[in-house]
Amino acid sequence: xxxxxxxxxxxxxxxxxxxxxxxxxxxxxxxxxxxxxxxxxxxxxxxxxxxxxxxxxxxxxxxxxxxxxxxxxxxxxxxxxxxxxxxxxxxxxxxxxxxxxxxxxxxxxxxxxxxxxxxxxxxxxxxxxxxxxxxxxxxxxxxxxxxxxxxxxxxxxxxxxxxxxxxxxxxxxxxxxxxxxxxxxxxxxxxxxxxxxxxxxxxxxxxxxxxxxxxxxxxxxxxxxxxxxxxxxxxxxxxxxxxxxxxxxxxxxxxxxxxxxxx
Numbered sequence: 295x296x297x298x299x300x301x302x303x304x305x306x307x308x309x310x311x312x313x314x315x316x317x318x319x320x321x322x323x324x325x326x327x328x329x330x331x332x333x334x335x336x337x338x339x340x341x342x343x344x345x346x347x348x349x350x351x352x353x354x355x356x357x358x359x360x361x362x363x364x365x366x367x368x369x370x371x372x373x374x375x376x377x378x379x380x381x382x383x384x385x386x387x388x389x390x391x392x393x394x395x396x397x398x399x400x401x402x403x404x405x406x407x408x409x410x411x412x413x414x415x416x417x418x419x420x421x422x423x424x425x426x427x428x429x430x431x432x433x434x435x436x437x438x439x440x441x442x443x444x445x446x447x448x449x450x451x452x453x454x455x456x457x458x459x460x461x462x463x464x465x466x467x468x469x470x471x472x473x474x475x476x477x478x479x480x481x482x483x484x485x486x487x488x489x490x491x492x493x494x495x496x497x498x499x500x501x502x503x504x505x506x507x508x509x510x511x512x513x514x515x516x517x518x519x520x521x522x523x524x525x526x527x528x529x530x531x532x533x534x535x536x537x538x539x540x541x542x543x544x545x546x547x548x549x550x551x552x553x554x555x556x557x
Contacts, residue, residue: 345378
């Protein structure tokens with residue numbers, strides 16, 4: 295790999311050019327529009343800041359992975375996650391472990407990682423997320439940050455969050471995407487009522503705080519919120535359809551615990 299500063303610049307150029315073009319290139323040389331499946335630039339910047347806020351005070355070691363990502367798609371979100379790690383001095387090969395069993399963009403996401411010079415930083419597994427996450431637990435890996443943006447079914451996302459939780463220490467962060475979807479709103483409600491997670495946001499100076507967003511944002515249209523509790527407790531934390539949840543303690547529930555979370 296190049297020097298970190300060079301990679302950061304190359305990565306930023308790849309992000310800017312991809313958004314300017316509005317397309318990515320497949321391995322067959324075809325152009326695919328990013329309009330319907332790539333994260334908006336401000337959402338990517340939010341992820342980058344969240345990674346910096348999570349890792350900046352952490353000791354830098356060479357063990358990998360540090361971040362898990364569910365879903366690759368265009369690769370734009372992965373570039374922002376990579377930039378966040380690089381800014382914190384983390385450049386170990388495989389620092390990001392990504393699970394994406396499909397390749398509906400014909401390798402376009404992988405090509406973008408190569409173009410941005412971060413392919414070595416990403417350990418891409420063409421397998422389902424539940425098998426990758428279970429392997430990480432068996433290997434006794436601990437990760438600090440997880441971006442869940444795979445299948446958007448409630449049960450699938452719940453399994454992802456359940457398995458990610460086993461890898462996260464206290465203070466680790468789960469980022470949920472597409473909070474305009476009822477399934478993801480429901481998952482967020484479950485995690486903040488039945489599990490030990492609190493909603494957080496990233497300040498302008500890249501600190502995680504347990505308070506609502508402080509800047510102008512594209513959150514979720516209140517008309518698309520399906521729960522009174524979500525609108526009251528979580529809506530103000532959603533930024534660019536993304537919600538950050540920080541783990542506050544390890545599993546300590548009684549065997550028969552259940553807290554109703556839907557209203």
